[in-house]
Amino acid sequence: MKYHSTDNVCIITGIHPSNLRRWYRYGLISAGEFSEGWNEKQLEDIRTLKMQTASGATLRQIRQSRQSGIPLHSYGWVALKGELLWLLEFGSNRALSRYFRNIVSDYSSNDVINSLLRPLNRWLQEDIREGSRRRLQRFHQCIVQRADSLTRASSRKGDTPLFLEAVSVKDDNEIWLEAIRLYGQGFSVEVSSTVSDAPAEISSRHEHHLMWCGAGISIGMQQHFYNSMADGKSVMLCGPDRSVTPSIN
CATH class of the missing domain: 1.10.1660 (Multidrug-efflux Transporter Regulator; Chain: A; Domain 2)
Incomplete structure (x- = not known):
């Protein structure tokens, strides 16, 4: 066998x-x-x-x-989105944290991020109903907490170290969602979430460096990327918007 x-x-x-x-x-x-x-x-x-x-x-x-022996029936990601929204509104911090821990363990990172958490994040960002700011804040706290927990666990296991630098973002959650997704690919992810035109300091222990572009890249940071490439560093641009902008605030 x-x-x-x-x-x-x-x-x-x-x-x-x-x-x-x-x-x-x-x-x-x-x-x-x-x-x-x-x-x-x-x-x-x-x-x-x-x-x-x-x-x-x-x-x-x-x-x-x-x-x-009955065929599988499920309401899929729509039902999970509803459960998460209920917890964000009414659930305790402990229940919400446990739910996030379980869904990341139950599903592949690509599926849970791309089919559930990113769409839910967009929905929460656009929500203007009463309590929307509180729900979005709780969501942010949960994904940061989960990303930090996964980083500690993957570091202890000796997973491949990766540095994820926020060059630009559309919202405060997208960089942490990407960190959780990358954990599922077998990386120990260290996040630099502060957006700046000055390159973040990266230690030599990281084998990979991803520069996240959620809302474009400044000319200065693009030049930093090219310089890093020329120096033979393992660096890559990633994210939904890698267009060049005069400056990133």
């Missing part, structure tokens, strides 16, 4: 080890002898789970479907 190491399974599926552990403890991955690694049946289970969770189905819904 062919076996796969955890590292290889993560490369093949794009799933973080913490997701694998969560899914296995939940009984959604077939039992196996791990002295040899993950077997082919387990790899098949993981691929199926990746597809099911990508739709927003919860682990409980997936397990109930398997136990009952």
Whole structure:
């Protein structure tokens, strides 16, 4: 029988080890002898789970479907958005923190960020109803707390160190959401969230440097990027808007 190491399974599926552990403890991955690694049946289970969770189905819904033999039914990301909005309005800080911890462990980082948290962030930014500022502040506190917690955990495990520098942002949340997404790709992320025309100081321990452009890049910071490239540093521009602007405030 062919076996796969955890590292290889993560490369093949794009799933973080913490997701694998969560899914296995939940009984959604077939039992196996791990002295040899993950077997082919387990790899098949993981691929199926990746597809099911990508739709927003919860682990409980997936397990109930398997136990009952009834086809999987889920309201997907819309239902999760509703749950999060309820918690932001009425939930305790402890309940809200626990919910964020669980959803990051239940879903791949790409899915939970791109299908749930980024769309919810945009919705909260545009919301003008009573209490909108408080809900947005609670959301911000949760994602910063979760990003910090993941950074500490990944640093202890020796994940690849990465420096994420905010060159420009449209809002205060996008840099932290990207940090959580990158954690799911196997990085230990240090965030520089303060936007400035002066380059952030980066230590030599970081193997990668990402410059986040949420609202363009100034001429000076673009030149800094080119200089870093010329010096052979592992640096890359990322983000939704890399257009050049006269200055970034």
